[in-house]
Amino acid sequence: MATVDLKDVRKVYPGGVEAVKGVSIAIPDKALCVLVGPSGCGKSTLLRMIAGLETISDGTCAFDGKVVNTIGPTERDIAMVFQNYALYPHMKVYDNMAYGLRNRGTPKDEIDRRVRETAKILELSHLLDRRPRELSGGQRQRVAMGRAIVRQPKVFLFDEPLSNLDAKLRGQMRVEIKNLQRALGVTSVYVTHDQLEAMTLADILVVMNAGKVEQMGNPLDIYEQPASTFVASFIGAPPMNLLPITNGKFTDGSALSITAPAGATILGFRPEDADVTESAPKQGLTLPAKVEGVEPVGAESFLYCAAAGQRIVVRVSGRALHEIGAKLTVSAPLEKLHWFDKDGKRVG
């Protein structure tokens, strides 16, 4: 229903702190764009600027090509889901959902129809007469979603909506949000610090750091080709192993089994791309390592090893039968290696 275009958007707070340092993102119609990054990276500020809750210091924000910089949140026709739900505590679920429509002068029967319809989609029909404090966390979350959906806005904005839910519910709601967003086809911007949420939800993933976009694109492309060490260590769990190299040697002085491309000072490989089985073809990178810790998680296990003067993680499927102190060889295929230069940028 709308495209969102950010052009060189900046936020400078009075006092000179620059929270967002020139961000440009183009979100096509019906896409779900996820802003991910550590806390303080400016992702929430950016979202609030799109919402109109925060003024834009420089640059433009446009919906459907129309610049909305000076328009208030009401007229921008957006709906927002907040981290702590921000439900009106004194209103019933029904009124919470109807409030925005009433303020817009929607006719009563139309409000009633839309509220009941939305409640049905979100399985809230039996809760319409309750007050927020009588609901569980997951139900409140649904009401907050309902309040956004019922308005049929141009753009949905989500500000870490799942961070107050327990892990199981979070997984469930994640799937639900994705399905709802697809079904309704509303352009959405979703802020999170959880890389798993970011990977699974995003059509466009934007990784932010220190007020800037580190990398933007398809989530799997970002996973496969992280543009910097920051992205490499932020996307993927456990994070990518990063080993500094100088003149073909690791920090402990041992030589690299392969030649590094020119300018590369950091070698990276993902725990899931490494192999420790004896029979594995010893092509690409090989590293002698010593097991320092084993973390069985059920379907897989993580081996924490000392190698090349660093601590690295290797994922082993099934149960790991390695003992602490055991020596083994970690190998990783050439095409799964990532090289970064001294500024942390990707090489090759």
Next chain:
Amino acid sequence: MAEPSKGHDKLMIGQSPTGIYIAHAILILGVIVVAFPIYYTFVASTHSLQTILRPPLPLLPGDRFIENYSEALFGGVGRIGGVPVWTLLFNTTVVALGIAIGKIIISILSAYAIVFFRFPLRMTFFWIIFITLMLPVEVRILPTYKVMVDLGLIDTYAGLIVPLIASATATLLFRQFFLTIPGELVEAARVDGAGPFRFFKDILLPLSRTNIAALFVILFIYGWTQYLWPLLVTNDNQMNTIVIALKKMVSFADADTEWHLVMVTAMLAIVPPILVVVLMQRWFVRGLVDTEK
């Protein structure tokens, strides 16, 4: 959500029977100490002047309840210019309600402005309001009186009410409460299309209703028991409040004082504050029980 019942925990304290007896004895003693003077006033209000003046005063109510109360309420009391007590009650009610409601309106609006709006000199205004906390009515009473005289508000309800309406305490209370309202709620309302007035009316007022109820009780009693200001600003007996009139009824000479009517007036003077406390208490206890945050 599922909390263990708290009532049970409280029963654990003082479970021994002796403890309970001692506790009750102390409570009953306290009630007697507080209630006996009021009971005695009531007893005196149902006897004739002669009975009251001839000690000892009986401990049981007399037979002149209806006569005394109707004489005081509608007949008029000689020492205060023949003004009937119901006029005094009416005056005091107007003044107490005016002060309580006025104070609440003014302070909730100023707190709203100070907390939710960014305007130049915002903190200066806040501190100016805050500083007036240190200035009791008595300190600024002469200039205030002069202003009232110049405005021709002596012997008017406005003169009785307006100078007592500004309230730093209530403003601060509302400010503290508003500061606890999460920013997200304000933003959610903005996204939902609620302007400043709608936000105030639909969100802030309903959330403040327990605070308003509690303040109303306190401020009503504050207004009801005002003494110095009404004494200064009223000359006409018709405009007296009940506390002032009560003072005026009592003469230095015992024989000159219609004690039975004084007692009736005293009884009537405490009825409205009691009513307000009893009725409103229910309200704000209920409010305290369902904390909606």
